[in-house]
Amino acid sequence: MSEPNRKTARLEDVARLAQVSSATVSRYFNSPDVVAERTAKRIEDAIGRLGYVPNLMAGGLASNRSKLVAVFVPEIAHSLFNDAIEEMVDGLSAQGYSVMLAMTRANNARLSKLVDMALGRRVDAVILTGVVSDRETRDKLRSHNVTTIETWGLPADPIDVAVGFSHREVGRETARFARAKGYNRPFLVSASGGRGEARRIGFEDAWTDAGGTKPGGVEVSTPTSFAQGFEVFQTIRAQDPMPDLIVCASDWLALGVLFAAREAGLQVPGDLAVIGFGNLSIAAEMRPAITSVNIDGELLGRQAAEVLRRKALGEDVPRHTDVGFRIIERDSA
Amino acid sequence: MSEPNRKTARLEDVARLAQVSSATVSRYFNSPDVVAERTAKRIEDAIGRLGYVPNLMAGGLASNRSKLVAVFVPEIAHSLFNDAIEEMVDGLSAQGYSVMLAMTRANNARLSKLVDMALGRRVDAVILTGVVSDRETRDKLRSHNVTTIETWGLPADPIDVAVGFSHREVGRETARFARAKGYNRPFLVSASGGRGEARRIGFEDAWTDAGGTKPGGVEVSTPTSFAQGFEVFQTIRAQDPMPDLIVCASDWLALGVLFAAREAGLQVPGDLAVIGFGNLSIAAEMRPAITSVNIDGELLGRQAAEVLRRKALGEDVPRHTDVGFRIIERDSA
DNA sequence: CTGAAAGCGCTTACAG
DNA sequence: CTGAAAGCGCTTACAG
Numbered sequence: 294m295s296e297p298n299r300k301t302a303r304l305e306d307v308a309r310l311a312q313v314s315s316a317t318v319s320r321y322f323n324s325p326d327v328v329a330e331r332t333a334k335r336i337e338d339a340i341g342r343l344g345y346v347p348n349l350m351a352g353g354l355a356s357n358r359s360k361l362v363a364v365f366v367p368e369i370a371h372s373l374f375n376d377a378i379e380e381m382v383d384g385l386s387a388q389g390y391s392v393m394l395a396m397t398r399a400n401n402a403r404l405s406k407l408v409d410m411a412l413g414r415r416v417d418a419v420i421l422t423g424v425v426s427d428r429e430t431r432d433k434l435r436s437h438n439v440t441t442i443e444t445w446g447l448p449a450d451p452i453d454v455a456v457g458f459s460h461r462e463v464g465r466e467t468a469r470f471a472r473a474k475g476y477n478r479p480f481l482v483s484a485s486g487g488r489g490e491a492r493r494i495g496f497e498d499a500w501t502d503a504g505g506t507k508p509g510g511v512e513v514s515t516p517t518s519f520a521q522g523f524e525v526f527q528t529i530r531a532q533d534p535m536p537d538l539i540v541c542a543s544d545w546l547a548l549g550v551l552f553a554a555r556e557a558g559l560q561v562p563g564d565l566a567v568i569g570f571g572n573l574s575i576a577a578e579m580r581p582a583i584t585s586v587n588i589d590g591e592l593l594g595r596q597a598a599e600v601l602r603r604k605a606l607g608e609d610v611p612r613h614t615d616v617g618f619r620i621i622e623r624d625s626a
Numbered sequence: 627m628s629e630p631n632r633k634t635a636r637l638e639d640v641a642r643l644a645q646v647s648s649a650t651v652s653r654y655f656n657s658p659d660v661v662a663e664r665t666a667k668r669i670e671d672a673i674g675r676l677g678y679v680p681n682l683m684a685g686g687l688a689s690n691r692s693k694l695v696a697v698f699v700p701e702i703a704h705s706l707f708n709d710a711i712e713e714m715v716d717g718l719s720a721q722g723y724s725v726m727l728a729m730t731r732a733n734n735a736r737l738s739k740l741v742d743m744a745l746g747r748r749v750d751a752v753i754l755t756g757v758v759s760d761r762e763t764r765d766k767l768r769s770h771n772v773t774t775i776e777t778w779g780l781p782a783d784p785i786d787v788a789v790g791f792s793h794r795e796v797g798r799e800t801a802r803f804a805r806a807k808g809y810n811r812p813f814l815v816s817a818s819g820g821r822g823e824a825r826r827i828g829f830e831d832a833w834t835d836a837g838g839t840k841p842g843g844v845e846v847s848t849p850t851s852f853a854q855g856f857e858v859f860q861t862i863r864a865q866d867p868m869p870d871l872i873v874c875a876s877d878w879l880a881l882g883v884l885f886a887a888r889e890a891g892l893q894v895p896g897d898l899a900v901i902g903f904g905n906l907s908i909a910a911e912m913r914p915a916i917t918s919v920n921i922d923g924e925l926l927g928r929q930a931a932e933v934l935r936r937k938a939l940g941e942d943v944p945r946h947t948d949v950g951f952r953i954i955e956r957d958s959a
Numbered sequence: 960c961t962g963a964a965a966g967c968g969c970t971t972a973c974a975g
Numbered sequence: 976c977t978g979a980a981a982g983c984g985c986t987t988a989c990a991g
Contacts, residue, residue, distance in 0.1 A: 301770070303968060314978045319970060329976055344769060349746040350692060351968035354683045354983050364727075370712055371907065375703045382729055391743050394697075394727040396715055410724050413682040436677060437634070520911035549911075552885070556913070574704065578853035578882075580889070636984060647962045652986060662960055684984035687967050 302343035310339035322347060349391075353415065362601070363393045363411035364420045365404070371516050373543060373571040374422050374445065377590030381420065381444075384591075384598035390417070401427045412437055418601050420444060423488070426452070440604050442597050445588075446488050447613050456596045456614040460488045463586055463618055464495020467568060470620050471538055472503050476566060480536035481510030482525050482546055484517055489542050492570075496540060509536065517542050522549015529565075530557065537566060538626060544569035544576045547583050551625060566626035581624035592616045635676035643672035655680060682724075686748065695934070696726045696744035697753045698737070704849050706876060706904040707755050707778065710923030714753065714777075717924075717931035723750070734760045745770055751934050753777060756821070759785070773937050775930050778921075779821050780946055789929045789947040793821045796919055796951055797828020800901065803953050804871055805836050809899060813869035814843030815858050815879050817850055822875050825903075829873060842869065850875050855882015862898075863890065870899060871959060877902035877909045880916050884958060899959035914957035925949045 308315040313332060320328050321336045328336070339345070353359040362385055366374055382392045393414065395407040408430055411419055418440040426434070431452050434441050441453035448455055471479050479500065483493040493510065501507055511528055513521045522545065529536055529550070541547040547569030554565050561567060561581050569576050572587035593616050603610050641648040646665060654661050654669045661669070672678070686692040695718055699707055715725045726747065728740040741763055744752055751773040759767070764785050767774050774786035781788055804812050812833065816826040826843065834840055844861055846854045855878065862869055862883070874880040880902030887898050894900060894914050902909050905920035926949050936943050 305968080315969080316971080316979080317977060320977085323970075327976070332976080344766075346742055346745045346770070348687070348748060348968055349743075350683045350686045350748055351983090352970070354681070354687055354985085355968080355970040357970090357983070359683060368712060369702055370708045379701060379703055379729060382727065386740070386743075391726055391747060392728075393724055394715065395725075396712060407719070409679055410682075410719075412679045414724060415681060415683055433677075437679070518911060519908050523911070523913065552913075555889070575852050578851060578856070580856065638984080648985080649963080649987080650961060653961085656986080660960070665960080681984055684967090685986070687969085688984080688986040690967070690986090 301348075302345040304345075304347070306343055307336065307339045307345050310343065311335040357415075358605075359415045359417055360390050361393060361414050361416045362390045362418045362420060363395055363407075363414070363416045364422060365395045365397055365407065366422045367397055367399050368516065369394075369396065371518070371545070373573070374590075376573075377444070377588065377593050378422065379594075380591040381594030381597055384594040385601070388598055388602060390598075390601070401430070404430055405433075408433055412439065417605070418442060420597055421452075440601065442600055444593055444597060446491075447615060451612055454600055454610055454612050454614070456593060456600060456616060458588060458616055458618045459495075460491035461495040463570075464492040464497070465499035466495075466618075466620060467492075467540055467586065468496045468499035468503070468505075470622075471540070471568075471626075472500070472505070474566075474626065476538040476626075477505075478534060478536045479505075479508045479538045479540055480529060480532070481508055482522075482539060482541045482550070483510060483512050484515050484542035485512050486515055489515070492542070513542065513546070517546050519545050519549040519552075522546040522551075523553050524549075526550050526553035526557070535565070539565065539567050541567065541569050544571045544573040544583060544585055547585070547625070548575060548579060551579065551581075551583065562624065562626050568620075568626045572621055576621075577623065579625075584623045584626040585621050587619045587621050589616060589619075634681075635678040637678075637680070639676055640669065640672045640678050643676065644668040690748075691938075692748045692750055693723050694726060694747050694749045695723045695751045695753060696728055696740075696747070696749045697755065698728045698730055698740065699755045700730055700732050701849065702727075702729065704851070704878070706906070707923075709906075710777070710921065710926050711755065712927075713924040714927030714930055717927040718934070721931055721935060723931075723934070734763070737763055738766075741766055745772065750938065751775060753930055754785075773934065775933055777926055777930060779824075780948060784945055787933055787943055787945050787947070789926060789933060789949060791921060791949055791951045792828075793824035794828035796903075797825040797830070798832040799828075799951075799953060800825075800873060800919065801829045801832035801836070801838075803955075804873070804901075804959075805833070805838070807899075807959065809871040809959075810838075811867060811869045812838075812841045812871045812873055813862060813865070814841055815855075815872060815874045815883070816843060816845050817848050817875035818845055819848055822848070825875070846875065846879070850879045852878050852882040852885075855879040855884075856886045857882075859883050859886035859890070868898070872898065872900045874900065874902050877904045877906040877916060877918055880918070880958070881908060881912060884912065884914075884916065895957065895959050901953075901959045905954055909954075910956065912958075917956045917959040918954050920952045920954050922949060922952075 304315045397404045421443045423445045443455040445457045447457045483489045569585040572585040576583035576585040637648045730737045754776045756778045776788040780790045816822045902918040905918040909916040909918040
């Protein structure tokens with residue numbers, strides 16, 4: 294098909310072959326409806342023969358829109374966010390954006406370098422996922438005036454806009470669920486950090502408001518793991534009376550608790566019920582299947598992409614978009 | 627610190643403030659050793675006052691080096707590659723590259739679009755991870771003459787260069803391990819696709835060469851899952867005599883088999899031994915800890931980054947780099 | 960060690 | 976619907 298081109302073809306090469314100006318070829322790509330059908334056909338032809346692929350760096354420089362989005366995540370190896378990230382990336386790709394992945398590793402020095410990289414590429418937006426950005430980073434992002442979308446949580450004062458859900462409300466709703474199911478002695482395995490704390494406090498508030506006594510609990514460091522669930526189970530078992538429901542900060546934790554409980558000969562949920570968080574696919578695959586809290590990653594991604602689209606059009610967008618959550622009741626609680 | 631700049635600062639703004647030409651400021655960034663110390667100080671100062679961040683699109687266009695690398699992966703949600711990807715991204719960041727993540731979802735139409743995007747950004751390299759690229763994509767990559775690194779496996783005829791290990795050899799080595807440990811009736815849970823097949827064949831070859839009879843087995847679709855392990859266990863249990871060792875295509879599978887075995891009252895490894903693949907962190911965390919095959923993701927990433935560095939310098943690089951693998955013996959086999 | 964100037968490959972008012 | 980031309984913000988021989 295394509296000619297054995299020595300150099301990469303440029304817009305002008307296509308233009309010459311199609312016998313039009315390079316402006317018209319540019320329009321063929323960016324405002325296709327404005328070029329005549331016969332002209333378009335000739336251009337299409339030339340593109341195919343040259344194997345032309347537009348240089349997006351040149352395009353971005355000229356148009357001042359990079360069509361690049363930087364997505365910041367703490368890590369991907371054991372991340373609760375992976376599903377949401379995938380769906381977000383899909384949604385953005387569909388709108389012609391390329392996605393730069395930046396892993397912060399909960400390291401502010403690294404974060405700062407990565408922000409500079411993103412700013413250097415003149416990204417059209419920065420998407421922060423479960424990242425607690427330090428003050429310096431927040432300021433830099435603000436001062437460079439780049440669209441910044443904080444996802445997952447819903448901070449009171451977002452850098453720019455936030456798309457997520459209320460962790461506090463997750464805690465409250467989980468307490469209501471536990472109450473309705475008749476559990477009496479919940480025990481919270483909460484994650485360190487603001488979001489984990491918000492869920493814990495939400496649970497405690499709703500639980501005590503409903504007349505329960507303040508639940509016991511333990512805090513574990515992030516990222517939470519299967520092994521932590523194992524460990525935590527020993528603590529739980531030593532309690533007297535033993536809790537009847539373990540509310541975990543992640544499905545990983547829930548899996549560890551559940552496995553340890555089974556090994557100890559306990560029935561789940563009969564002797565001990567377990568609730569996870571994140572609704573990883575393994576939660577559904579486990580036997581007994583794990584009751585968990587689902588965040589609609591696809592919706593989250595779609596909304597983030599939508600915010601971008603509207604911002605690019607100069608429309609006003611709300612500072613907070615709540616995508617909600619849902620408790621998926623399965624066998625473990 | 628930084629002035630309230632209306633527009634984003636340009637190289638020229640820095641130059642004016644530092645009282646040098648923009649060429650010198652450019653050199654400050656790209657060949658720092660060549661600019662006088664006193665001049666450098668003035669430039670540094672100006673950069674700080676303006677909050678200047680170089681426009682990498684303009685730089686890339688002018689220099690014909692984008693400092694961008696596209697990493698193609700099938701998915702990230704349940705990927706065996708995540709550790710390697712993290713380490714690769716780290717290694718590349720350290721060398722000043724930005725990483726574009728492209729998820730192919732085992733979809734050739736999508737793959738083709740993503741390749742165009744990467745080519746459009748004029749990436750300095752494309753890194754393929756566990757991707758079976760179709761003919762069209764291979765040709766496009768070749769004809770555009772972009773550095774292409776295939777990782778994970780070691781295909782006989784790579785598009786450009788390959789950094790990985792021999793899946794066949796993993797199979798062989800696993801058979802030797804099983805033999806040495808005295809197992810007699812191995813059963814292979816292999817993944818569909820070339821790499822899974824290579825490992826299976828390697829195992830069978832080494833096993834029969836050593837005088838064993840051809841092991842039984844079953845093939846499962848990728849991505850492999852915990853639930854598949856559950857299912858497969860039923861098949862295994864129905865065998866008479868039952869296998870004494872299950873060789874799994876992933877740690878997820880191994881986890882499922884192991885869990886199902888425990889639920890069925892079997893001792894691991896006493897009644898049934900299990901080997902995984904990938905050495906996910908959960909393999910070490912599980913009780914009994916799972917014997918698995920470790921791929922050094924950090925090494926893989928480092929080598930890929932090294933290939934890039936040398937290619938950028940115009941050096942010749944070998945078409946194949948073998949990073950090897952290692953069987954991590956734990957409790958499950 | 961530094962500067963003047965051409966050029967990288969596009970986009971986009973402006974004019975027709 | 977199309978073209979001529981200026982400009983996006985850098986890099987890099989070339990000259991000194």
